[in-house]
Amino acid sequence: MTTEELKAFEDEIYAYVGREVCPPTPAKDDVNVAMIRQWAEIIGDTNPAYTDADWAANSARGHTIAPPAMMYVWGQEGFAVTTGRAPDAQSDLVSLFNEHGYTGVLGTNVKQEYFKEVSPGDNVVMEMTIDNISERKTTGRGPGYFFETLATFSNQHGEKIGTQRFKVLKFIPQEQPAAVASEETLQVPTRIPSPRGHDNKWWWEACDAGKVLIQRCKSCQTLRHPPRPMCGKCQSMEWDSIESTLEGEILSHTQLHHPKIPGYQYPLVCAVIKLSEGTNFVANIVGCEPSDIHIGMKVKGAVEQVDEKTMLPQFYPA
Amino acid sequence: MVANVKDKAVIVGIGNTTFSKDSGVSELSLAVQAIKAAIDDAGLKPSDIDGMATFTMDTNDEIEVARALGVGELTFYGRSHYGGGAATSCLHQATMAIATGMAETVVVYRALNGRSGHRFSGGVAGDITTADAIHWGWYMPYGLLTPASWVAMFTQRWMHNTGVTKDALFEVAHSTRVYGANNPAAFFYGREFDRAEYDAARMIADPLQLFDCCQESDGGSAVIVTTPERARDLRQPGVSVRGVAQCAAEDQEQMTSFYREEFAGIPEMETSAKNVYAMSGLSADDIDAAVIYDAFSPIVLWQLEAWGFCGFGESGDFVKDGALRTDGRLPTNTHGGQLSEAYIHGVNGIVEATRLVRGSSVNQPAKTVNHALVTSGVGIPTGGAILGKMD
Ligand SMILES: [Zn+2]
Numbered sequence: 240m241t242t243e244e245l246k247a248f249e250d251e252i253y254a255y256v257g258r259e260v261c262p263p264t265p266a267k268d269d270v271n272v273a274m275i276r277q278w279a280e281i282i283g284d285t286n287p288a289y290t291d292a293d294w295a296a297n298s299a300r301g302h303t304i305a306p307p308a309m310m311y312v313w314g315q316e317g318f319a320v321t322t323g324r325a326p327d328a329q330s331d332l333v334s335l336f337n338e339h340g341y342t343g344v345l346g347t348n349v350k351q352e353y354f355k356e357v358s359p360g361d362n363v364v365m366e367m368t369i370d371n372i373s374e375r376k377t378t379g380r381g382p383g384y385f386f387e388t389l390a391t392f393s394n395q396h397g398e399k400i401g402t403q404r405f406k407v408l409k410f411i412p413q414e415q416p417a418a419v420a421s422e423e424t425l426q427v428p429t430r431i432p433s434p435r436g437h438d439n440k441w442w443w444e445a446c447d448a449g450k451v452l453i454q455r456c457k458s459c460q461t462l463r464h465p466p467r468p469m470c471g472k473c474q475s476m477e478w479d480s481i482e483s484t485l486e487g488e489i490l491s492h493t494q495l496h497h498p499k500i501p502g503y504q505y506p507l508v509c510a511v512i513k514l515s516e517g518t519n520f521v522a523n524i525v526g527c528e529p530s531d532i533h534i535g536m537k538v539k540g541a542v543e544q545v546d547e548k549t550m551l552p553q554f555y556p557a
Numbered sequence: 558m559v560a561n562v563k564d565k566a567v568i569v570g571i572g573n574t575t576f577s578k579d580s581g582v583s584e585l586s587l588a589v590q591a592i593k594a595a596i597d598d599a600g601l602k603p604s605d606i607d608g609m610a611t612f613t614m615d616t617n618d619e620i621e622v623a624r625a626l627g628v629g630e631l632t633f634y635g636r637s638h639y640g641g642g643a644a645t646s647c648l649h650q651a652t653m654a655i656a657t658g659m660a661e662t663v664v665v666y667r668a669l670n671g672r673s674g675h676r677f678s679g680g681v682a683g684d685i686t687t688a689d690a691i692h693w694g695w696y697m698p699y700g701l702l703t704p705a706s707w708v709a710m711f712t713q714r715w716m717h718n719t720g721v722t723k724d725a726l727f728e729v730a731h732s733t734r735v736y737g738a739n740n741p742a743a744f745f746y747g748r749e750f751d752r753a754e755y756d757a758a759r760m761i762a763d764p765l766q767l768f769d770c771c772q773e774s775d776g777g778s779a780v781i782v783t784t785p786e787r788a789r790d791l792r793q794p795g796v797s798v799r800g801v802a803q804c805a806a807e808d809q810e811q812m813t814s815f816y817r818e819e820f821a822g823i824p825e826m827e828t829s830a831k832n833v834y835a836m837s838g839l840s841a842d843d844i845d846a847a848v849i850y851d852a853f854s855p856i857v858l859w860q861l862e863a864w865g866f867c868g869f870g871e872s873g874d875f876v877k878d879g880a881l882r883t884d885g886r887l888p889t890n891t892h893g894g895q896l897s898e899a900y901i902h903g904v905n906g907i908v909e910a911t912r913l914v915r916g917s918s919v920n921q922p923a924k925t926v927n928h929a930l931v932t933s934g935v936g937i938p939t940g941g942a943i944l945g946k947m948d
Contacts, residue, residue, distance in 0.1 A: 492763075
């Protein structure tokens with residue numbers, strides 16, 4: 240593309256800034272409890288303010304509300320969209336990008352702001368414009384432009400309830416080296432491993448081989464965990480280790496609910512365990528209901544493969 | 558006993574930025590805005606600053622702050638480690654520098670995009686091999702990798718040992734929220750919750766629920782500290798550092814000191830308290846109000862015990878009698894704390910403790926506040942300070 244052609248193209252795309260994508264349009268369905276319940280179930284949001292009418296009746300609001308993040312849900316076209324949709328300023332802009340080789344598309348981020356709540360029975364009215372288009376950028380995906388739509392949501396009384404900005408990158412796809420492409424194939428996440436250095440590598444290597452070791456001072460025989468390079472009792476740097484029997488008692492525990500980290504299986508419980516050898520140790524408790532776990536409970540551990548890459552001590556009720 | 562620096566340093570200026578979830582500006586911008594506000598409050602000029610103290614985790618290098626603000630020469634800069642444990646440790650650094658003459662006027666600052674930038678609730682990931690990363694490695698593979706989960710582990714055992722219940726955690730969270738709801742600068746201004754909402758909030762890590770955990774904030778806070786001689790000539794009534802101390806206790810880990818004979822305790826804060834009381838010649842009876850580090854509701858309770866406001870295991874009863882409320886024995890976290898004002902790693906707490914002694918808190922207790930306690934985060938090396946009216 241010559242400089243003149245680029246200028247002509249950019250004049251054409253920038254003319255879309257401020258154009259209306261859709262005029263104020265009431266949602267086909269009013270805000271309703273069935274949609275709220277399904278959405279909350281799928282998202283896993285258990286906030287009773289959304290789904291528990293009895294609870295909500297006693298709350299400050301006196302009734303349930305729709306999750307604010309559902310704002311964009313109400314105006315969705317539904318199944319009709321599979322048979323094509325009428326052209327609008329956004330689809331015209333996308334076609335213009337495609338015709339000039341900017342065929343790649345990547346939704347980069349969505350930002351919502353909320354001003355007012357809506358409840359079952361309300362109706363959400365959406366309008367949308369093309370808010371801005373960036374200058375030409377060089378990105379990891381290829382050269383392209385970011386454009387952002389601005390959707391504004393109101394209730395049936397014309398009161399603004401929120402906005403949504405949706406940013407999209409339209410780019411000229413570049414040939415990706417094979418190695419990069421293979422990295423993008425789906426990988427099942429695994430647990431975050433410990434880094435391994437001089438002072439702990441030996442412990443994790445034993446763990447990989449199915450053993451839990453406890454470091455022991457060669458000079459004064461004091462056991463220590465986690466491992467350290469020097470004995471705090473006698474300052475000796477000579478040490479060996481013993482293998483734990485993995486018998487112990489729970490000193491404290493917590494069930495991790497939020498955030499859920501990719502690679503970990505929930506329900507997930509961590510505990511501080513006093514091993515029969517005398518040192519304290521942190522590990523997972525498995526093999527029972529989290530609610531049955533208590534301080535003083537006797538446990539017995541084993542080193543197990545917990546995912547594709549990770550060997551880890553897991554403790555069961557003894 | 559540690560050296561005595563009683564009344565050698567005086568807080569003469571305080572400043573906060575707006576607190577938000579998305580500042581839209583750099584952390585450096587927040588830092589210089591907070592510091593400029595504190596300098597203005599003191600009636601000083603940027604060129605009067607010759608020392609700086611901040612957190613090791615702060616991204617705002619002293620020299621960048623100095624250039625942006627137009628500060629000239631710095632003859633002292635010292636950083637304190639261990640996250641929120643550094644809050645009053647920065648004041649400790651400033652006080653030592655002033656007491657020894659290494660600097661005359663030191664700014665303590667902390668500024669972060671804690672919500673829109675790096676979020677501490679995301680926990681640790683350990684992709685480099687340092688002693689610290691290896692330490693986190695004993696917990697990460699098991700999923701014990703967020704601040705809430707580490708504090709939950711201590712809380713569960715402490716509640717087991719003492720019999721303290723969620724009623725006490727609620728009272729800490731609720732009294733703090735009531736203060737915050739009345740503070741226009743607080744994120745939760747105008748928004749209270751009741752017991753039903755507290756109980757219904759999502760579980761984070763047993764026994765901690767959403768309202769037991771502080772928010773994440775974008776913002777900055779700063780205080781200006783100088784000599785008593787200089788302080789007398791300045792605009793604001795001086796707020797003197799009666800005592801300040803820090804401590805890393807035996808067998809200390811960052812947030813995971815699970816290897817002590819009894820780990821449901823905060824010996825590092827007990828030692829800090831003992832040294833601050835010895836330095837100041839004061840006792841718990843002399844403290845009229847407090848700003849107690851509240852990243853999580855239960856840690857306020859442990860600190861009430863460590864500072865001797867009540868005995869071990871008695872903090873639940875102490876707070877349930879309304880002690881933390883504005884007309885109570887020890888009005889606490891009157892700005893709304895980090896639970897409800899903003900999470901600026903405790904430096905907004907030093908700002909509020911200064912206001913309490915000046916008499917200018919938005920929730921100022923009716924009684925005279927001669928002495929206010931302010932503390933740093935726990936579960937880590939920590940500390941605290943007692944502030945009082947300059948003689
Ligand atoms: Zn030894």
